[in-house]
Amino acid sequence: MTEQKPRDPDGFHQHLHDIQDLLARQQLVESLEHRQNMPHRALVETITHKQNLARLSRKLERLHPADIARILEALPLADRWFVWDLVRADKDGEILLEVSDAVRATLLRTMDPDELKAVAESLDADELADLAPDLPSEIVQDVFDSLDQKEQERVRAAMSYPEGTVGALMDFDMVTVREDVTLEVVLRYLRRFEALPDHTDKLFVIDRDDRLHGVLTLESLLINAPETQVGQVMKSRSLVTFGPDDDANVAATAFERYDLVSVPVIDDDRRLIARVTIADMVDQIREESEAEIFSHAGLREEEDIFASVIQSVKNRWAWLAINLVTAFLASRVIDLFQDSIEKLVALAALMPIVAGIGGNAGNQAITMIVRALAMGQVEPSGMWRLLRKEAGVALINGLVWGGVVGALAWWLYRDPSLGLVMTAAMTLNLLLAATAGVLIPLIRQRLGRDPALGSSVLITALTDSGGFFIFLGLATLFLL
């Protein structure tokens, strides 16, 4: 395959360029008029300006809220606010739900209480629950008070489940039917709807007490004869359902495995509360993996690329501080061997190699095991088998790569015993990395902690300090 110019199949880059172009012209017009010393109000009234604005508005009106959200994320603050002002008020809510948390904060900052209230009023119960933490509490309370009792209950329900549970992702909009009616009746019932809820691939069959008896897929509704009863063709056995307290990631993997589009959420008495859809699950999967990537890189959360320097510093300082502490500890280990380094200064040049390879191998092992734990592929009882295997990998890598580096050290410093110490230290540090790579996540899992959190920092700290200690210790014992 040859390298190609990246294609733009969904036209996003074209939209972005058009808008950036219109914004640039806008700025040019303003700066020209400014130079002619026109007062600012008159300037806004000029014809070119107005034409430009009209074209920008028309362009924005035609875009999907999700695309406007992406464009806002890609614009620097001044342009972002300018475009945000132009976006038609009725899309505000959808756009706010689509942008990243960091960008949402920059948009909300520009809105006055009346606008915020108008946005909050336009949202469904589950959407209001999503946005509520970012809105002023008086406004949320006002809007909440204006809802009917059923909606209030839904908002309360959605807000009562913590992030990361199925409850926090519930959607209350769904179609329910009774099992003793015919498909003909269901078809007539559906024709009374103006629209079906998004991602309706099945109707929920409930009784008078809201208890879930089964699901009627649109497929069954469509392929079966109209005189069939719902109860005859509904699916009621081995039905996938969730409780609102279930882990959202576990739910997401169930969607993945069984190729689901929507799943009912029921309480302990099998009463239907709401449903979750694949759209929320896709967001969940994306957010989960991004959180993992960000935390690997030591970013607290997704960062607005146009955030101020101070906000970026805040997002990044915690990880830097932790790493400074571990680097400082490693530095103290080296300090213990000052005398040895003074006598054989080659040690200073070689020691980072031992520490570095240990960190890399440790990260390989721990990443694999954290993932296997998350997938339920490893039980703590499988520890010995994993330890044996990782130790085997470490031994081979230590002898091969340690041997190569040892030979290089021998050749560079004309000292065969220095080479041997190098090989031995690398092998031992790789064994340390393998052991820690298996034990850290398994022990944390057994203690009920998240095995992934900070695993990379921990293992790197251990293999750095450990690598310096092993190498300098062996050198002190055998070379000096």
Next chain:
Amino acid sequence: MTEQKPRDPDGFHQHLHDIQDLLARQQLVESLEHRQNMPHRALVETITHKQNLARLSRKLERLHPADIARILEALPLADRWFVWDLVRADKDGEILLEVSDAVRATLLRTMDPDELKAVAESLDADELADLAPDLPSEIVQDVFDSLDQKEQERVRAAMSYPEGTVGALMDFDMVTVREDVTLEVVLRYLRRFEALPDHTDKLFVIDRDDRLHGVLTLESLLINAPETQVGQVMKSRSLVTFGPDDDANVAATAFERYDLVSVPVIDDDRRLIARVTIADMVDQIREESEAEIFSHAGLREEEDIFASVIQSVKNRWAWLAINLVTAFLASRVIDLFQDSIEKLVALAALMPIVAGIGGNAGNQAITMIVRALAMGQVEPSGMWRLLRKEAGVALINGLVWGGVVGALAWWLYRDPSLGLVMTAAMTLNLLLAATAGVLIPLIRQRLGRDPALGSSVLITALTDSGGFFIFLGLATLFLL
């Protein structure tokens, strides 16, 4: 929130435990019988053994192929093969499509040509195309020859698009209708189906030449009056469609943004070729993010947790080799300053701190910028703005954290100028990290390369060698 025992909402862990339990009993029976010196054939015939096997088979028969796939992934090789033998032959294909590449190889190894052929014959065109690279080519050819011409074309089409394109994920199973019929006719037509293709949320409206005129969502079909014509209620404007050459990741983000379930794939003449569904997109999103996590950790690909030591070594050696080279280069930089370290051995203890913090800050910057590039939020023209911002972040971090570490160095080694050099070196290395963190991905993007690939290795190599050089260089100039 208090820590809880992880829940098992989908019952997977329970299934896995049941099967492990049955397997353990099986082994116990075998070992007991073995001690009584029964010949192996007689042993297989014993009653307990048979009962156990029957229970295991029943258990497996009730499970979804995706769950059997996960269970196979969680079993060591001997158990895995034992269970694989028990699984009913008609599920083989689906299970093989669900397991990871590494585990698939271990399963295929145990199958004879006839079994492989039976599996291949049970697959749809797109599934056969997926599995073909892992099957012996004679078998693929045999099965291919036995297909009718339309199916052969489909297999050829699906196999002709490289991984990572929409074409490689196409599904040929779909329902098409004409625009001049009424919904009543469509409803009658659908009742002739035994089942609809998975994820049918819309029917495709085509003309005699297979050209796509629009889509009829099941929603429109259900909410509109039966006498309405398809052409009146089909959606034909701003339709999301893909070409088979489109990037699968771009397609996946379109599914995410517009909350889609299925999308038609058309050729340059708007002729309908196939469709892609959210199920394939979810797999795509998951694989993409896992590939990112694996490559961060330096694993070539997903690893079978029960892989042999040799296979694991193969999966991991490339990254270790690259890192050895960069560590070796850093070691040569240190070697340049042997004399300085001999005179002031504190330098050896302090230098890893300078290198380490540079690597961390560089990884933070590069991760953010690679992601912003992938999301289309940064154009190469935005380089200066980003450089200014990252330099600002680096300056603040350098003065704050560099100041802290400088003060510590002063206190530990009673040497104020050593502290000053430390602060200066940390600030300069952070500035280097910031500059490289912005420039490396932007330049690679401009050269048409993947900005993410190996970005972490590159920046760490630079900040390690750079950090040693800056710190030891400044120390040599000002302290000695």
